[in-house]
Structures are given as C-alpha cells and as structure tokens.
Amino acid sequence: MEAITDSELALSLQAGSLEALGVLYDRHRGLVFRTALAITGDAEAAADLLHDVFLRLHRFAAHIDPQRPLEPWLYRMTTNLSYTWVKRRQRWFRPLEDVADWLAGTRKDTPAYQAEKDDSWRQVQQAVSSLPLSHRGVVVLYYINDLSLLEISEILDIPVGTVKSRLHYGRQALKQSLGLLAGEILPELQYEFT
C-alpha cells in the first residue's frame, strides 16, 4: 500500500475508500500537525485541526483534482483552519486570560512562573506567537516546511513579493525576540542545534 501514489489514493478516496484515507493520514499527518502546531502554538488545537483537515479531505474528496499534488491542498487547508482558530481564540479567550492573570495577581512572583518563563522553548513559542498572523504563516511554511517562495505564494494565494516582504519582517522580528540580532544564543537552543 506504501508504494501507491497520492494521486491513486485520491481516486480511491473519491470512490469512498476509507483505507485510502487512512494511508493518506499516515503519510501526511506530520506535515499537517507541525504546521498547525507552529501557527497555533497549542498541541491540543493542532491535534483537533489535524482531525478536521483530514475529515474535510474525506468530505470534499470529489472536488480534489487527483492529477495535482495533494500537499499544497493540505497546507492551504491547514493554514486557513489554523488562522480561523487563532482569530477565534484572540476574540474570545484573550480577554478572559487577561482577567485571569489580573485576578491571579502575584502569580508572576511564584517560582513556578519563573521556571516557566525561563523555559527556552517557551520563548521560541512566544516569539512565533507574537508575529502577526500573516507573517507567521509565511515563516512557518518557509522554515518548518522548507517550501519555496513560489510554493508559499501559491498556497496562500498572495504575490511572491508579498511573501518575500512578510518573510523579511517575520525573520527580523523572530531574531530580535530570540536575541539573535545581538549575537546571543539561548544555551538550551544552542545545545539542540549542535
């Protein structure tokens, strides 16, 4: 079953094969999960979005052209659903989180909070999450998924020049947040890099 191409699996999926859906899920779940995780910064949300993306693949299989590569469709659906999730969260939960922090009051003085704050990976997550959503999508597709500028422009349906500019500002903002512009490298991250 592993040797079967995505195009053949898409045809089987259009014929109603759930086995084909399972094989496509096994083959591409990492790509979808990583993209959703990087954009949302939330593992639970990424797992739900992974489920939603493949459920939509099953529901709208008839509208997919089996002759074209499946990955751009998956990237597009993942980024769109992730954007929707982030916007909804910003609208409804951010004010609640602010109130919760205000009510907690002394939380920022606790050792647990300091330990959490010192976690280098959390700093990376915060740096990515602080990027504007449109820049975040480009940065994630470029750095994490190794896509070219042209591929990103086709997936997000924006001109290549816009991709370049968003990537430039996203890159600069990330480096500034992570202290890379000043030549600092977080010790834990350096360890992971080597």
Add this chain to the structure above:
Amino acid sequence: MEKKSDAFLRKMLKNWVNRQCPPDSGRARLLWEAARISRNKIDLSVILLHPQFKSYSSSNDWSQTFFTWINENSIQFGIQARII
C-alpha cells in the same frame, strides 16, 4: 553570517515543533468519524435520477393485505348472513 543565522533559525523552529507528536488515537478517531459521515450521507443524485420505487413495496404489501382481509371477511360475513 546571514545564512548561518537563517540556518540556525530553521533548525531551532524545527526542533521546537518536533518536540510534540500527533496523537496516536488520531487515525482511529478519524476513520470512525469518516465512516459515520459516509453512513449518514444521502446521495440526492441517486434519489432524483434513479428513484428506488421498490422501497414502496412494503406499503403496497400492507394495502394488499388490508384489502385481502376485507374481501375474506366480507365473504365470511356474507356466508354467515345467509346461514342465519
């Protein structure tokens, strides 16, 4: 220098997302949900273009049974009426 820091950024972001994996139960959950949707899906084209008249057979059977019962009993009542 630019390329070096870019490569570092790429590696760091990849390491960050690779620390978490998709849930193991995801596949089973997806296939269960997809099977449920497939069962509930009504294909309107089949109904409109290829109507399944056979599905009405049960109601035909019911009406046939009803009229058979009327006929049989009316005959029986008729016979009884004549005897009396």
